[in-house]
Amino acid sequence: MSDKYSTSRALLERARRSLAGGVSSPFRAKLPVPLYCADARGSRLTDVDGNEYIDYALAWGPLILGHCHPELVEAMRRHAEMPINYGAQHRLEIDVAEKIQELVPCVERMTFTSSGSEAVHVTCRLARAATKRPLILRFEGHYHGWFDSILWSYRATAEQLGPAGAPLAVAGSQGQPANESQNLLIAGWNDLDALESLFARHGDQIAAVITEPILCNSGGIAPKPGFLEGLREITTRYGALLVFDEVITGFRVGLGGAQQLFGVTPDLATFGKAIAGGATLSALGGRQEILELLGNGVAFGGSFNGNPVALGCAEATIRTLSRDGGQPLRHAEQLGERLKEGIRQAAKDAALEVQVTGHGACFWVHFTSAANITNYRDTLADRRDLLDRYLRLMLDEGILLLPEGRVYLSAVHTEADVDQTLEAVRRVFAQLADG
Ligand SMILES: Cc1ncc(COP(=O)(O)O)c(C=O)c1O
16 A cells, blocks of 8 residues: 555554544545545645545535535634524524525425434434324435434345345344334335335335435435335325435435425425535424424424524525525536546446446446446445445545545536546546456
């Protein structure tokens, strides 16, 4: 290994003597080299060794305005001079809630939380309370946070998953009580027939179906035409609720989220990540009569809920993203589409088997011979060895990617970033093709 990263490596060694695993979130330990960051502006990040990168990791998605966006810095500066938390009501809560209500189709009422995991947790509780049913149906490969009740069949192996026709519930972690899975049903995604048969057997027990509307966490996979509409129809027919986990897609694939993009309105939706441009905020919203159960039988709380700093960042982020009829998000998507196409072309020129899937603002690169990737199981054929080499070579080229090949674009990436990235991709693919 080159010692281009020697300071990062030395700091990681030091960190391991105080921080569990040396990192604040175990997912981060998996980058080819867990980097220590020194600074970042716009789409560029610098590490402690002085290496500069074009940042397509964007803190795992939240930085929709890139690093240190002036509007966000100004919001933080203003709020730095004001009380950090009231633990009580203030006007900004209403301002931001009204804005989100205006933008997101399903949001008749909403509430703020601090992390995506927490937002999903309270959403599932609400769904069970509203329907008085126990089961949540979730799909293989989808990520809805790390809580015991939902972290099942996420990154499981083919052997663990069991037969496609009868998927097993696979715990995502040691220490998860096995009986948590009794409150779940597991299904393959993008398969309405499988869903029909699960509903035929358990329909009167299913409180909700939860889905990422685009499978951003495992492959960047689009819903098949009609799939989300089918979910809407089946859940309505059986009196179950439909939950879109828009923690990634919200304020990224459009101001109204994936529900607006696909024209399918869920009963409930969760938001996080980009909603506040990187500040600690998440939210959930949906039908009025369901949300109004909060505090009326459904317990919920949070010391940091609705704190002014996070809401100031959300206000600045949403205001900035809303300019010119939402042009900043269209910019991110269009650049991403150009990058996707360029990667496909580079793979073709290098005679490498590569698939590029997902939305322009969040997509994946797969080293696979699979012609179609429609669910998590299809991604298991990806060549991990080639991906690891690609990630490492791209890092050496100054391109920062997430450990599974996921790519996030922001509103501040530029055409020049994409040009530079495609040149790097071409060099890296040529090396991979050489073996
Ligand atoms: C779709 C989805 N839901 C929920 C979560 C959990 O959010 P958080 O990491 O803020 O707890 C994530 C995080 O990546 C996510 O991608």
